[in-house]
Amino acid sequence: MDPEVSRIQDDPDVKVMMAGSTLRKVKSRSWKKQRHFRLLEDGLTIWYKSRWAGRGHSTFSVTEMEAVREGHHSEVLLSIAEEFPADLCFTLVFHGRQGNLDLVAESPEEAKAWIQGVRKLIHKAQTMDEKERLDQWVWDWFKKADKNKDGKMNFKEVRKLLKMMNVDMNEEHALHLFTMADKSESGSLEIEQFVHFYKMLTQRDEVWKVFQDYSGDGDKLMLEELENFLSIEQQEGKQSSQHAQELIDRYEPSESAKKHGAMTLDGFQIYLCSQEGSIFKPEHRDLHQDMSQPLSHYFISSSHNTYLLEDQLRGQSSLEAYIQALKRGCRCVEVDCWDGSDGEPVVYHGHTLTSKILFRDVISTLKEYAFKVSDFPVILSLENHCGVEQQTLMAQHLCHILGETLVTTLLDGQVPQQLPSPQKLKGKILLKAKKISGPEDCVDETLTDDVSDEEEMANDDAESLSTEDPPAEPLNHDGKKSKSKLSKVLSDLVVYCKSVHFHGFEHARSHAKCYDISSFSESKAKRLAKDAGTDFVRYNSRQLSRIYPGGLRTDSSNYNPQEMWNVGCQIVALNFQTAGLEMDLNDGLFGQNGCCGYVLKPSFMRDGNTQFSPEKPEEWQGYKPLRLSIQVISGQQLPKVNQKEGSIVDPLVRVEIYGVPQDQAKEETSHINNNGFNPVWNETLNFVIHAPELALVRIEVEDYDKASRNDFMGQFTLPFTCIQAGYRHIHLLSKDGTAIQPSSLFVNISISELT
Template sequence: WAAICIQDDLDVKVMMAGSTLRKVKSRSWKKQRHFRLLEDGMTIWYKSRWAGKGHSTFSVTEVEAVREGHQSEVLLSIAEEFSADLCFTLVFHGRQGNLDLVAESPEEAQAWIQGVRKLIHRAQTMDEKERLDQWVWDWFQKADKNKDGKMNFKEVRKLLKMMNVEMNEEHTALPFSFQMADKSQSGSLEIEQFVHFYKILTQRDEVWKVFQDYSGDGEKLMLEELENFLRVEQQEGEQSAQHAQELIDSYEPSESAKKEGAMSLDGFQMYLCSQQGSIFKPEHRDLYQDMSQPLSHYFISSSHNTYLLENQLRGQSSLEAYIQALKRGCRCVEVDCWDGSDGEPVVYHGHTLTSKIVFKDVISTIKEYAFKASDFPVILSLENHCSVEQQTIMAEHLSQILGDMLLTTLLDGQVPQQLPSPQELKGKILLKAKKIGGFEDCLDETMTDEVSDEEDIANGDAESPTVENPPAEICSSNDFAFYLPLLQISKSKLSRQLSDLVVYCKSVHFHGFDHARLHAKCYEMSSFSESKAKRLAKEAGTEFVQYNTRQLCRIYPSGLRTDSSNYNPQDMWNVGCQIVALNFQTAGLEMDLNDGLFRQNHCCGYVLKHDFMRDGNTQFTPEKPEERKDYRPLRLSIQVISGQQLPKVNQKEGSIVDPLVRVEIYGVPQDQAKEETSHINNNGFNPVWNETLNFIIHTPELALVRFVVEDYDKASRNDFIGQFTLPFTCIQAGYRHIHLLSKDGTAIPPASIFVNVSITELT
């Protein structure tokens, strides 16, 4: 048990004994809370001394990292009051806010910092068996109300209901399984016996049947039999022989079976539930693509209004939002800059009630986190509304803070004929902004360039242009973004120093595809609103694809999306748009698709477009995929077999989910499709569907497949349980588990769906 293995650690002992820590939300909100680690070694419990029975808990598995000292905006704001050696921040996965804490002594702070780090490491290095054991242990702890380490039959039934299993008295397997596990016949189960009972209850007939099909004696799979399974069912071909031996070495728990070169049912189930047995090709999780092609040949994970944690009218601007986006592999972040009252430029959503953060702090944060998730280049998309004076200050901050990270000169000193590659730009930050002239021109050093934002609105290159004295009633209205184009527009001038920092990403007005083909330079890029991009994709798909082979383009959400909702990025990827900017702070289908596309290639934020989208003379159009010369549609057949340990949606006692599975295809218009299974009443624990869903995929290279599990409700909308999205090209055929993710994109082990996938050519 994780708890038992690590309980002797001195730091963990301090955590188990408990500590009074200050929970800090702002400079004025600092309250004492009693924190302690529970006996399971995974759950942190805390409560106010005065709040009666009310308490909160979270699992160590939810914590991504521990930051020491004043490493959050909140703790920085109280730095004068509490020294750095007392302060630490727990950073959670997904979109959950940080927990900022202050200890009473440096020693206590260190015990919690090191203790939580050890527990995170322990949780991350558990194998599948340990993880499942831990999960069962957690449930046992929750249900053992009197803490005597035992559970009688009535308590076990109650626990199973908590675990999402509907077991009535007539359920014959339940008393029988209980008696089998109660070896001492005491009428109650201790933890080890409960684990045995749980395993009896969760023996999976559907896995046993597959095992039986290939096992000669029904007891084990000999090496040859396992090879046969891998070749026939998992479609592994030539590599199946070597792979069979590797799987036995990795997953077989029985030493005697290993010596025999065989795999037991336990080992077989552990392999199927592992990452290697998942639907995602393991080799595509690594950096497997060619990273030496021009930037325009890649899809680039991109964020819109990156500084916002919430909506774009009243939401909070925060450095944390940049940290979260960069940690998720985002490679293009947006910085909206406005004149600050004290001469320091600020970042916020102009003419709204969003809070402001200081530009130089944003750049310092980007410097620190730019290359933690990926070594490949980060593009700073600058939305510049500052005076020339404050633009010059911005240029100074960019140069001084970023230093050598900021790319300020051409790589080889030559005027580029094509963009450099992600490989050549490793560790570099590129500025996307307006620029005076081009590399081809020899310009007078004193020249400034007047750029009218009016032109940019027509083009969609400025989401919130500089406006002089907008009417108050418009400023306070939700429709402000809608009225922007109608307001008086000012002329903005560019600072020479800022202009000189722009190298490969010069913002320009889009004059049409014909003009671009004849006159555009590879380092020039335009921005398009979602509606304009969608219209161009429909009207001139082939030209848009050709344009995107040579130049970068950026797509951004409509100004009317005041709730920071997102558009479907698939429409833009279909025509090769690289920088498809989404509100990373908003969970949902669109971010699932973004996460799905960029889950491959080591989550590095760059995905190589397929060859027919990199050829400047391509005739491909998403509207007519069958006209492509190497058109090869495929049939995707998914047998949805069963589900495992699906989480409860409604935590009310007695509520059990009625799950269904829906498979959704996103791709070219002809590939958009959805099919779903029927729902299973009252079983989130081990529902069995055995239903097959079929699809024809016309452009497999662009398709994404999303698996969604919902709790069926005949009276209202189904509740979301979990999802997993991946590129069609990353799917492994055969018997596979799909490990579900929460709405936030974080893992919810051990919840999964068991499927059999078949991909065949259309005959």
């Protein structure tokens, strides 16, 4: 038995899970079916089946889950709250875009045992170190392949297992290693022997070669040798001596090597595969930026049509979509409000078949989840299509549910010359909507009910129909357009994000207030970025702008956000529900600074008199291009794309740069035939980066196909400024942005000035 599992098996909650329970799986008010659930002996797999469905069963791994919610914490469980009390209900939440599992236990004690047991198992899975993770991975494969469950595997079974693990290897070589591992000469391997076989199989020559270059005796790295490696190869400079000792303490598995201040090849490999050996600078992962500047000085992680789980014509509107976006660090959510038939405002994509949810439920969800992953402010972007009566009700819900969390007055009573900072607005929610007048009128209470002409023209911000066209204005009895009615109580809740129509950069420079915010369709923003890049950068240094996807994107596809970030647009709204390149870039940019949803813009974008233009970065006085060189050395345990038994991948690596127009570039390696297990490329890809502070680097692995499009296998995206030079591992992510254990690439990176 896996030693890790035996320890946790003694836990009383885990014992209940292993004994098994009958739980109701709930999909809707009418679909509630009993299933038998139990935790398998490996302590990682949850198995369930219907009592009646013959042999059919399903399984999922603890590693696929990210949390357990207690009680009625999903729309489905809320809908059956009268039938099943909260202490019987719980929700298993999965990583990425995988749907949740709503369950009802037969007794509160059983529910409690499953809730606590799953939490303990998730915690254990999350706190495994690299070595434990790899051992667990090998263990899982062994169990998958051991069909007759005798804990042994003959050569034929091992060969089949290698195919499953994406290895197509020379039979003679495999047999040779198998025989070496079969110490008892029984013709089969037990789990420990299989682990030994696996280690020989994954002996990484490329890591061994680097180790040899610095090791005097070829057996270990003494402290000074490790310091040399850190300073020369990893470009760590002065800090390398203290760091070398820390690395030995942290990663060296051999106690005797540790005592002698040395690192073995095993320790060296574990270090290279760890977070510290990854391509991402560890210190940039943490919250490290100045958070005391005006809001307009930050890129803000922003979502479009946040209420949708699918496309915008027929998709399901769901509170779950808000929870998922907020969990991904999103700090600007969109709420499309319409009059509800029973007097309660509803949220959905107007004039389409998307389902409806209650506005008050959206606000309650926001209250609960807004600050779970980040303390910094959330902007609630309101698309208001309601009549005055239901607008007033919306204002009541906002005040009643959000309480002091909602910003309803100027922070210090002063009319601001610049927006407050994320630091000052910690734990606060801001309403972005149309307003009858500016915040200065909040000071002396001289408000009128008239909507100004400027407000009337704010149709550009209406984004209401699926084509993002302004809604048709109602005509009054003279045949002239009547003014849209705005509820004063709702208007009063808008303080720092007043939606206004954009009248051009010249007008904004002379008239606009820092709290005015305009929305631009992607096509309009692109045009302005190309024709007046420097003006757009200056405008965005003072006030916020929001960009939204064009109206033809009814499939909820996304535009490339990089073009908008290049001119300093802060609220670049994407469909978080749609996986792909654009969300990879968003995750890449916001993966730094503690994933808090705010990233400080480069200094040349925070200066109201900047000369910077993304079209001509070389004309800016701070221009300092850099050379990026990535030697793609090897890949490790790449994921299978095609689950057909005999298929093995032909991987290639593509590196893509996203940044100012001059920096857009792609280079790729050749493909390696039939090896997703340990392909070796040793190919170098070179780039020149003209605006390093804005560039994102995306590394993608694809399965080459000469007849059709290559299949996506995994990717990793990060800001150029977060890259660590030297020998590094890139831990690949799935289409959903979740980790694919233990898939990685081994690279050597150098960054130098252009001479």
